[in-house]
Amino acid sequence: MSATTQHHELPTATILGYPRIGPRRELKKAVESHWAGRTTEAELEQAAAELRRRTLTHLRDLGLAVEDSSIPLDFSYYDQVHDVAVALGVVPERFADLRAADGTIDLAGYFTLARGEGDRVPLEMTKWLDSNYHYLVPEIGPATAISYAGSRRVQEVREAADLGITGRPVLIGPVTLLLLAKAADGSPEDFSPLDRLDDVVAAYAALLADLRSAGASWVQLDEPALTSDTWATPTAEVASAVARAYGVLASAPVGAASDDGDAARPAILVTAGYGSLGDAVDPLLAAGVEAIALDLVKGAVPATRAPDGGARDFSHVALVGGVVDGHNVWRTDLDRAAGRLEELGALGAAATGVTTSTSLFHVPHTVADEAGNPELPAAVAGWLAFADEKVGEVLALAAGPDGAAEVFAASRAVVADRAAAPGVRRGQVRERAAGLPASAFTREAYAERQAAQDAVLDLPALPTTTIGSFPQTGELRRARAELRAGTLDEAAYAEAMRAEVARVIALQEELGLDVLVHGEPERNDMVQYFAENLDGFAVTQHGWVQSYGSRCTRPSILWGDVSRPAPITVPWATYASSLTSAPVKGMLTGPVTILAWSFVRDDQGLGETANQVALALRDEIADLEAAGIGIIQVDEPALRELLPLRRADHEAYLDWSVASFRLATSGVGVTTQIHTHLCYSEFEEVFGAIDGLDADVTSIEAARSRMEILPAVAEAGFERGIGPGVYDIHSPRVPSQEEVVELLRGALTSVGPRTLWVNPDCGLKTRGYDETTRSLTNLVAAAREVRGSLVG
Numbered sequence: 124m125s126a127t128t129q130h131h132e133l134p135t136a137t138i139l140g141y142p143r144i145g146p147r148r149e150l151k152k153a154v155e156s157h158w159a160g161r162t163t164e165a166e167l168e169q170a171a172a173e174l175r176r177r178t179l180t181h182l183r184d185l186g187l188a189v190e191d192s193s194i195p196l197d198f199s200y201y202d203q204v205h206d207v208a209v210a211l212g213v214v215p216e217r218f219a220d221l222r223a224a225d226g227t228i229d230l231a232g233y234f235t236l237a238r239g240e241g242d243r244v245p246l247e248m249t250k251w252l253d254s255n256y257h258y259l260v261p262e263i264g265p266a267t268a269i270s271y272a273g274s275r276r277v278q279e280v281r282e283a284a285d286l287g288i289t290g291r292p293v294l295i296g297p298v299t300l301l302l303l304a305k306a307a308d309g310s311p312e313d314f315s316p317l318d319r320l321d322d323v324v325a326a327y328a329a330l331l332a333d334l335r336s337a338g339a340s341w342v343q344l345d346e347p348a349l350t351s352d353t354w355a356t357p358t359a360e361v362a363s364a365v366a367r368a369y370g371v372l373a374s375a376p377v378g379a380a381s382d383d384g385d386a387a388r389p390a391i392l393v394t395a396g397y398g399s400l401g402d403a404v405d406p407l408l409a410a411g412v413e414a415i416a417l418d419l420v421k422g423a424v425p426a427t428r429a430p431d432g433g434a435r436d437f438s439h440v441a442l443v444g445g446v447v448d449g450h451n452v453w454r455t456d457l458d459r460a461a462g463r464l465e466e467l468g469a470l471g472a473a474a475t476g477v478t479t480s481t482s483l484f485h486v487p488h489t490v491a492d493e494a495g496n497p498e499l500p501a502a503v504a505g506w507l508a509f510a511d512e513k514v515g516e517v518l519a520l521a522a523g524p525d526g527a528a529e530v531f532a533a534s535r536a537v538v539a540d541r542a543a544a545p546g547v548r549r550g551q552v553r554e555r556a557a558g559l560p561a562s563a564f565t566r567e568a569y570a571e572r573q574a575a576q577d578a579v580l581d582l583p584a585l586p587t588t589t590i591g592s593f594p595q596t597g598e599l600r601r602a603r604a605e606l607r608a609g610t611l612d613e614a615a616y617a618e619a620m621r622a623e624v625a626r627v628i629a630l631q632e633e634l635g636l637d638v639l640v641h642g643e644p645e646r647n648d649m650v651q652y653f654a655e656n657l658d659g660f661a662v663t664q665h666g667w668v669q670s671y672g673s674r675c676t677r678p679s680i681l682w683g684d685v686s687r688p689a690p691i692t693v694p695w696a697t698y699a700s701s702l703t704s705a706p707v708k709g710m711l712t713g714p715v716t717i718l719a720w721s722f723v724r725d726d727q728g729l730g731e732t733a734n735q736v737a738l739a740l741r742d743e744i745a746d747l748e749a750a751g752i753g754i755i756q757v758d759e760p761a762l763r764e765l766l767p768l769r770r771a772d773h774e775a776y777l778d779w780s781v782a783s784f785r786l787a788t789s790g791v792g793v794t795t796q797i798h799t800h801l802c803y804s805e806f807e808e809v810f811g812a813i814d815g816l817d818a819d820v821t822s823i824e825a826a827r828s829r830m831e832i833l834p835a836v837a838e839a840g841f842e843r844g845i846g847p848g849v850y851d852i853h854s855p856r857v858p859s860q861e862e863v864v865e866l867l868r869g870a871l872t873s874v875g876p877r878t879l880w881v882n883p884d885c886g887l888k889t890r891g892y893d894e895t896t897r898s899l900t901n902l903v904a905a906a907r908e909v910r911g912s913l914v915g
């Protein structure tokens with residue numbers, strides 16, 4: 124592989140980013156200690172600097188080159204989108220005081236924007252592309268101040284230099300920043316944040332110049348939004364924004380700041396992870412950026428011809444092939460990856476390099492940390508590559524099949540071993556999934572179900588309920604940690620959880636809720652818990668990945684055919700039910716969400732795997748029903764998350780995802796009421812699918828949007844039960860009774876009282892008991908008030 128461009132040595136073997144949370148969640152712990160007031164800001168800064176130093180030296184020790192900008196500088200205290208918005212001094216009006224006169228926002232302000240303060244709501248959080256990471260949405264209006272006032276990356280370039288490392292600062296690119304932003308409150312209807320492109324690009328130019336002065340030879344600008352065509356902005360307008368933005372940025376001279384003070388810049392590497400760059404490659408080629416990194420795992424090698432039929436000229440750009448999956452954990456088939464790199468090489472680029480398809484922050488640090496994990500069979504561990512192992516794969520691919528013959532041979536052995544391993548394909552599971560009749564996916568007509576359920580359940584108008592989890596107290600988490608450590612035995616653990624269920628049931632009775640839940644105290648996570656109880660999954664001990672801010676999950680590993688060896692939730696639901704005469708809602712996580720929040724086998728289609736999970740859940744639902752649980756909720760918060768980034772792929776996705784939910788839930792009788800719950804979504808986009816799920820009751824996140832979706836729901840003729848969340852569980856704020864009453868009265872203008880349910884936005888696991896109790900008291904009082912006025 125050629126190693127140079129006209130100006131700079133290209134990072135020929137690199138990664139697009141590395142986990143930021145630390146191998147033992149050091150950053151999470153440092154940040155949360157600071158928030159809790161246990162450490163000063165200086166102590167936090169010191170802990171973060173130490174983590175960055177360890178990361179840099181670790182990447183160097185793994186073999187990434189220190190001189191050629193191969194090592195990314197991508198630290199973040201909270202979120203990478205927020206980092207850039209803050210560097211540009213972007214704050215919503217309600218937080219204007221956090222921006223100093225010179226445009227800077229200090230660390231305390233950075234956290235306040237992320238977490239809110241008193242009545243000032245934080246920035247909205249939404250899912251990042253098709254992943255389980257959530258970013259903070261910048262709010263940009265026509266008058267929002269935008270200027271470069273300083274970036275932490277500049278200091279990080281210097282820190283790296285002190286270690287003898289020429290690091291490559293990583294930033295979200297200007298077009299993606301604006302496509303991910305939302306119009307600030309009060310913006311004219313026809314305003315789009317992309318209208319502020321010129322101001323943003325001017326600020327980026329200053330930022331790039333600053334990075335260059337600090338010694339950066341390359342800068343990485345992440346433009347994953349270019350792999351999607353689902354933005355409100357038409358693709359042609361996005362392409363012209365790319366041309367304009369990079370035309371300006373690339374027009375500055377590359378290299379050292381010249382004597383007359385012209386702003387020089389580092390060479391620009393634009394990345395486009397999460398899918399195909401498609402025709403967005405043309406404006407980048409025309410703009411003259413020095414390098415483009417392509418996702419060759421989910422995306423394609425660019426065609427040699429542009430849509431207008433003209434031959435594409437790659438001779439002035441370096442192309443970096445993202446052939447190592449940054450978003451999943453399977454060891455790379457190196458022969459296949461090398462083949463893709465060859466295809467890329469055939470385009471005639473000025474230079475080529477090898478990298479990951481996305482940043483590695485979606486995967487845990489290292490498989491080595493799982494040594495001795497009884498929940499991860501050694502055979503399966505051998506098939507995995509987490510971040511460190513992926514660095515090794517990138518280096519092997521850069522060395523090539525001759526240079527790294529042993530690594531290539533090991534990769535071939537893994538491919539063969541995985542295909543033939545016991546448990547990967549199990550006859551019984553496959554026969555059952557293959558022979559499903561159409562009737563396995565359908566229930567009786569809703570009218571029939573509704574009548575039967577009304578008769579059996581006898582619920583009041585506007586029934587009140589919660590979404591499932593009650594606060595996961597430190598005590599509960601500690602009990603689980605002690606169980607893992609062996610200092611608490613199974614029986615004592617189960618007893619502690621049963622005691623919590625009893626407390627939660629008593630509390631709900633006291634509050635006067637109509638449909639109760641057991642509270643999910645026994646669940647470490649709504650996906651991992653099921654994975655731990657299903658065959659075909661493995662779980663990690665230390666495989667934490669960031670989900671948002673300081674919050675992490677340990678995605679499970681779905682490696683083989685899935686089945687349910689024994690009932691999972693039935694004992695908890697029946698125990699809870701035995702404590703009350705009120706109905707108790709069974710609580711399961713749906714097949715799509717189980718897949719979305721796990722690392723899923725890549726040797727078959729997702730739809731096939733989803734149906735296996737669905738059949739396991741169908742068995743669980745049958746057992747719950749047989750045990751007398753008449754209401755069963757199957758959560759699908761990730762239904763929107765997996766929606767493909769290209770519109771052309773939506774239909775096929777919605778077909779299999781909806782079918783798997785229906786397969787899980789269609790085995791019940793007419794009187795059993797199936798609920799579902801969705802959150803973190805722009806529901807408009809998946810409304811047809813929500814309807815297609817055919818659940819009797821659907822609860823959705825709606826409080827933050829003041830229930831804007833309801834008129835559309837009504838207009839679409841949605842006739843089944845709906846529970847638009849009446850308060851935001853992401854904030855500690857307690858809603859007043861009046862406020863909930865107002866929301867409910869508003870909702871009743873779109874939805875009839877027979878179909879309107881009253882519930883919070885989402886589960887209460889991240890909240891405390893005090894605020895939960897006060898909020899639910901107001902929720903129940905509000906429902907009663909509105910109910911009373913209906914009768915009167």
Ligand SMILES: CN1c2c(nc(N)[nH]c2=O)NC[C@@H]1CNc1ccc(C(=O)N[C@@H](CCC(=O)N[C@@H](CCC(=O)N[C@@H](CCC(=O)O)C(=O)O)C(=O)O)C(=O)O)cc1
Pocket residue numbers: 255595597599600601603604646647648649650651670671673674675676677720760803889
């Ligand atoms: C609803 N969401 C979820 C998503 N993905 C999931 N897989 N799960 C979700 O619930 N995606 C979208 C949203 C938003 N995302 C999140 C993600 C993570 C959290 C969260 O609160 N995470 C917790 C960790 C939860 C957990 O796994 N708990 C375990 C282990 C707890 C632990 O750290 N134990 C300590 C010791 C105990 C102690 O002293 O406290 C240890 O092991 O060191 C458990 O309960 O057993 C987090 O803290 O980040 C929320 C929303």
Ligand SMILES: N[C@@H](CCS)C(=O)O
Pocket residue numbers: 590591592593649710758760800802885886887888
């Ligand atoms: N039943 C889950 C859904 C979260 S999306 C909970 O209440 O936490």
Ligand SMILES: [Zn+2]
Pocket residue numbers: 590760800801802803884885886
């Ligand atoms: Zn939820």
